[in-house]
Amino acid sequence: MMNSRKVEILVGLFVVLALASLAMLAMKVANQGISGNGETYELKAKFDNIGGLKVRSPVKVGGVVVGRVGAIDLDAKDFTPVVTLVISENYKGFPETSSVSILTSGLLGEQYLGLQPGFSFEGIDTLKAGDFIEDTKSALVLEDLIGQFLFSRNND
Amino acid sequence: MEWFAGIGRHSLGKLAAIGRALFVLTGALVAKPSLKHVPLTIKQIYVVGVQSLAIIIVSGAFIGMVLALQAYTVLVDYGAEESLGPMVALSLLRELGPVVTALLFAGRAGSALTAEIGLMKATEQLTSLEMMAVDPLRRIIAPRLWAGIISMPLLALIFSAIGILGGQAVGVDWLGVDAGSYWSVMQAAVDFDDDVMNGVIKSVVFAFVVTWIAVFKGYDSIPTSEGISQATTQTVVYASLAVLGLDFILTALMFGTH
Structure with missing residues (x-):
């Protein structure tokens, strides 16, 4: 029988090993999520069609993840999708002229929001929490694209 | 008539067994916590948890490696071998980690618990404890139940972590998937709350059910050598079936809607 000290x-050691596994799963395997650490603020944008965009899809500026999609709703009046962007407080002061478009990573990959900062000069405000981004480009829907292509061929 | 009587007897017997199982559970868990039982619980964590580490680590490593190998042969046809990371991590965290750990735990620790408690009953140690005004449910059953509930989620976490490293050993070091994309695509796909924590919740539920079945079967066994062997077999069979059935229900509740 082993003495109780050794037990x-x-x-x-067993508990420490398990906690180390949890830490590894939390740090290395799971995404930390931009909303999980630090302050965030919200921007909104209206699209005609959001395609396959999902809640938690990344928001990228030039490929750098600056936030995530917080919510997707339908506007009650004009029935267009309203996307709420949750952006890290580290990245603020985007000019009012910025635009967002729904892009796809790779040919068949996940869809994400590409935020394109606009020019800022005198008289242009910066986007504040809750502001709507006016300039938006909707998702490319492959079926629509093929439809347009066939239509334009028929016209030739 | 005798046929109906048979069905009635059988159902009443099952109901009585469920009642006795609930009695054992409440007797062991619903009580004023006492510091005196902490060393007993630690000793049991050593027996059911630490001594199961070897089998958990070895199976975790091999299951991760096999997953990576099998997934790679399919994914490479579509040029999607970058998805090997999420494939391995999600299968392990959501399903294989909790389920395989619970099945191994039932075989390795559950059967031992049943046999130990059954033999205590057969050699009248439980009765002697009662004669000394010590409640065997609190002294013998409760530490084992708690030790199982604490140990199994920890074992499942270790299993998943080792499995992901095993998947990396095969996928990255042997088959040549890019190490950076193995980890980064995995990080993009795995969510801490949805995947890691749901796996832990599953594992806690399985731990509770498996340990409960194990201690109850031991406590309720017929105190003969034949009865103990029967109880040990029933522990492994019932616990495994309960884990697989519950896993479907939990998966449907956690991941079924999307």
């Missing part, structure tokens, strides 16, 4: 040490 306690081994149980301690």
Whole structure:
């Protein structure tokens, strides 16, 4: 029979090993999520068609993830999708002339929001929490694209 | 008539067994916590948890490696071998980690618990404890139940972590998937709350059910050598079936809607 001190040490090592596994799963395997750490603010944008955009899809500026899609709703009056962007407080002061478009990573990959900062000069405000981004480009829907292509061929 | 009586007897017997199982559970868990039982629980964590580490680590490594190998042969046809990371991580965290750990735990630790408690009953140690005004449910059953509930989620976490490293050993070091994309695509696909924590919740539920079945079967066994062997077999069979059935229900509740 082992003495109880040795048992306690081994149980301690077991628990530490398990916590190390949890830490590894949390840090290395799972995404930390931009909303999880630090302050964020919200921007809104209206699209005609959001395609396959999902809640938690990334918002990127030039490929750098600056936030995530927080919510997707339908406007009650004109029935267009309204996307709420949750942006990290580290990245603020985008000019009012900025535009967002729904892009696809790769040919068949996940869809994400590309935020394109506009020019800022005198008299242009910066976007504040809750503001709507006016300039938006909707998702490319492959079926529509093929439809347009066939239509334009028929006209030739 | 005898046929109906048979069905009635059988159902009443099952109902009584469920009642006795609930009695054992409440007797063991619903009580004023006492510091005296903490060392007993630590000793049991050593027996059911630390001593199961070897089998958990070895199976975790091999299951991760096999997953990576099998997934790679399919994914490479579509040029999607970058998705190997999420494939391995999600299968392990959501399903294989909790389920395989629970099945191994039932075989490795559950059967031992049943046999130990059954033998205590057969050699009248439980009765002697009662004669000394010590409640065997609190002294014998409760530490084992808690040890199982604490150990199994920890074992499942270790299983998943080792499995992901095993998947990396095969996928990255042997088959040549890019190490950076193995980890980064995995990080993009795995969510801490949805995937890691749901796996832990599954594992806690399985731990509760498996340990409960194990201690109850031991406590309720017929105190003969034949009865103990029967109880040990029933522990492994019932616990495995309960884990697989519950896994479907939990998966449907957690991941079924999307």
